Amino acid sequence: MIDTHAHLTRPGVYEHADELIDEARREGLLGIINVTMSLDEARNALNLVSKYRGFVYTALGYDYGGFDIREVQSIMKIINDNKDVIVGIGEVGLDYSKVRDPMLREISRHIFTRWVLLAKELDLPIIIHSRDAENDVIELLRKYGPVRCIMHAFGGNKSQVMKLLELGCYFSIPPTITRSRQKRDLASFVPLNRLLVESDTPELGPNPGEPSKPTHIKLVLSELSRALNVDIRELSDIITGNTYQAFPKLLSK
Numbered sequence: 443m444i445d446t447h448a449h450l451t452r453p454g455v456y457e458h459a460d461e462l463i464d465e466a467r468r469e470g471l472l473g474i475i476n477v478t479m480s481l482d483e484a485r486n487a488l489n490l491v492s493k494y495r496g497f498v499y500t501a502l503g504y505d506y507g508g509f510d511i512r513e514v515q516s517i518m519k520i521i522n523d524n525k526d527v528i529v530g531i532g533e534v535g536l537d538y539s540k541v542r543d544p545m546l547r548e549i550s551r552h553i554f555t556r557w558v559l560l561a562k563e564l565d566l567p568i569i570i571h572s573r574d575a576e577n578d579v580i581e582l583l584r585k586y587g588p589v590r591c592i593m594h595a596f597g598g599n600k601s602q603v604m605k606l607l608e609l610g611c612y613f614s615i616p617p618t619i620t621r622s623r624q625k626r627d628l629a630s631f632v633p634l635n636r637l638l639v640e641s642d643t644p645e646l647g648p649n650p651g652e653p654s655k656p657t658h659i660k661l662v663l664s665e666l667s668r669a670l671n672v673d674i675r676e677l678s679d680i681i682t683g684n685t686y687q688a689f690p691k692l693l694s695k
């Protein structure tokens with residue numbers, strides 16, 4: 443299976459990314475999709491992809507709590523210049539638990555809208571973070587889509603899940619499913635053909651206080667297999683197939 447969401451280029455992780463990648467290879471993962479949130483990370487991500495061609499892929503995005511329009515424009519230029527190399531846009535999104543000021547939320551929505559429009563223009567999947575902002579994310583996707591959307595570690599309710607499914611979104615399930623009722627419920631609302639797995643390295647690990655790593659997607663798989671009562675091999679094949687559907691450019695790399 444492919445880890446669809448790991449922050450390998452985040453400061454503090456990037457320094458030991460080689461070890462995490464080696465371990466993932468040894469443990470039989472098929473690949474890792476790195477996600478980024480800054481201009482510095484975007485540059486490092488392109489290096490990592492060329493170093494581990496065919497195993498590490500990258501999406502490029504921007505901090506959902508950031509407001510530096512010039513940095514956003516620089517990242518968008520890198521995306522345009524490297525659209526054949528990258529497999530998606532992300533992580534981007536809205537986080538109202540971090541951004542509380544109404545004016546700043548407005549800027550967040552403006553930036554997020556630009557990401558949605560870029561994803562549509564370049565026909566790239568968009569990896570979305572949403573916290574306490576689900577209704578606005580749904581509204582903006584409806585208004586500016588359609589786009590291929592991947593909801594990462596989704597925390598919203600069932601009716602929001604249903605609306606996002608109607609919009610064509612996939613849902614990537616993080617290792618916290620081993621200790622989160624909400625994530626198990628989420629997995630049960632999402633049809634099998636829309637499920638993906640992610641490690642969210644270094645966040646959302648299976649044990650509180652311990653960093654996550656790409657090989658933790660194996661724990662996600664076994665927990666999903668148990669919770670959904672589907673044979674683990676069958677489920678692994680389905681999720682791998684979904685990953686290629688959600689990220690079509692993986693197949694051409």
Ligand SMILES: [Zn+2]
Binds near residue numbers: 477533594
């Ligand atoms: Zn993330």
